[in-house]
Amino acid sequence: MLVTKQPVLRRFWYPVIEMKQLHQSPKSFELLGEPIVLWLKRDGQPVAVQDRCCHRSAKLSGGKIIDDNIRCPYHGWTFNDCGKCVHVPQLGDNPIPSSYQVPGYKCIERYGYAWVCLGEPLVDIPQIPEASDPDFRMIHEFNEPWKVAGLRVMENELDLAHPTFVHTTTFGSGDHPIPDVMEVNETEWGLVLEATLGVVNPPLQQQNLKMENDKTTRLLTMDWFMPFTCKLRIAYPNGLIQIIVNTTTPINDSTSQIVQFCLRNDTEADVPAKDVIAFDRAVTLEDKAILETTDYDVPLNLSLEQHMMTDKPGMLMRRKLATLLKEHGEVEQTKGS
Numbered sequence: 001m002l003v004t005k006q007p008v009l010r011r012f013w014y015p016v017i018e019m020k021q022l023h024q025s026p027k028s029f030e031l032l033g034e035p036i037v038l039w040l041k042r043d044g045q046p047v048a049v050q051d052r053c054c055h056r057s058a059k060l061s062g063g064k065i066i067d068d069n070i071r072c073p074y075h076g077w078t079f080n081d082c083g084k085c086v087h088v089p090q091l092g093d094n095p096i097p098s099s100y101q102v103p104g105y106k107c108i109e110r111y112g113y114a115w116v117c118l119g120e121p122l123v124d125i126p127q128i129p130e131a132s133d134p135d136f137r138m139i140h141e142f143n144e145p146w147k148v149a150g151l152r153v154m155e156n157e158l159d160l161a162h163p164t165f166v167h168t169t170t171f172g173s174g175d176h177p178i179p180d181v182m183e184v185n186e187t188e189w190g191l192v193l194e195a196t197l198g199v200v201n202p203p204l205q206q207q208n209l210k211m212e213n214d215k216t217t218r219l220l221t222m223d224w225f226m227p228f229t230c231k232l233r234i235a236y237p238n239g240l241i242q243i244i245v246n247t248t249t250p251i252n253d254s255t256s257q258i259v260q261f262c263l264r265n266d267t268e269a270d271v272p273a274k275d276v277i278a279f280d281r282a283v284t285l286e287d288k289a290i291l292e293t294t295d296y297d298v299p300l301n302l303s304l305e306q307h308m309m310t311d312k313p314g315m316l317m318r319r320k321l322a323t324l325l326k327e328h329g330e331v332e333q334t335k336g337s
């Protein structure tokens with residue numbers, strides 16, 4: 001599946017830029033192959049419109065914010081938060097033609113990010129109740145592009161056969177090539193996987209978990225929210241809960257922005273955020289090294305790759321996405337189509 005060729009994927013929300021990055025100046029981003037520009041209005045709300053002026057195609061992101069609007073750096077045409085041109089310096093008091101307009105997109109703040117939907121949303125932004133639970137602190141971990149398809153990362157998150165081979169310096173255990181328990185159930189817009197996995201704990205992780213055991217069991221509850229968000233809840237025997245939320249925002253067919261934050265029911269005094277990030281960074285880099293070798297054209301047709309028992313979540317993801325395309329009258333687009 002080539003993500004930019006499936007219009008239905010424009011009808012989901014994606015986190016594109018951290019809100020704090022918007023405080024200085026407008027910022028550009030490529031979402032599903034579409035150039036967009038984001039800025040903040042005076043009330044602090046984020047705005048997104050196409051980053052291509054309708055006059056001579058200059059990038060609006062190089063322009064200036066004036067009140068709540070953005071002024072093109074080339075000839076000064078100014079566009080509002082809906083993308084409508086509201087000022088043309090060369091026109092004086094003459095009316096502005098209604099065709100002077102760039103596409104505007106839905107944009108809202110959630111979890112410290114500006115989220116954008118390029119079309120009419122099919123479903124709300126994934127609910128993460130712990131993000132507003134005072135027992136949990138939020139740690140922003142990564143926000144960076146990887147050369148990988150989002151679906152490969154989603155499958156990887158719910159693939160409990162890979163830690164033994166990929167996470168060899170972090171938590172993978174040679175004694176546990178498969179989970180002890182694994183149950184997958186479908187939801188309307190995703191999947192829930194419950195599993196128990198034996199893992200090892202290297203020294204930094206023992207420190208982060210406040211545990212001296214070099215081996216333990218993780219109780220995992222993993223939610224996949226169609227198409228590219230995962231919430232991984234890990235419960236440790238000592239009561240610690242770490243929730244990792246990960247969205248692979250599709251930049252174009254072969255590249256995704258990896259947006260990851262976590263929530264933990266402990267405090268900075270218990271474990272500094274930098275140590276949590278350091279361990280999760282090591283885990284993530286192990287995944288990145290493998291995932292960037294995979295083909296970005298992930299086939300939804302199950303006969304085109306081979307599967308095993310632990311691939312059940314990935315197979316269901318592919319089936320659900322194939323059904324979504326069908327329901328919206330789309331045929332899967334691939335490199336060969």
Ligand code: FES
Pocket residue numbers: 053054055056057058072073074075076077
């Ligand atoms: S290109 Fe934007 S005002 Fe001319």
Ligand SMILES: [Fe+2]
Pocket residue numbers: 156157162163166167283287
């Ligand atoms: Fe992994």
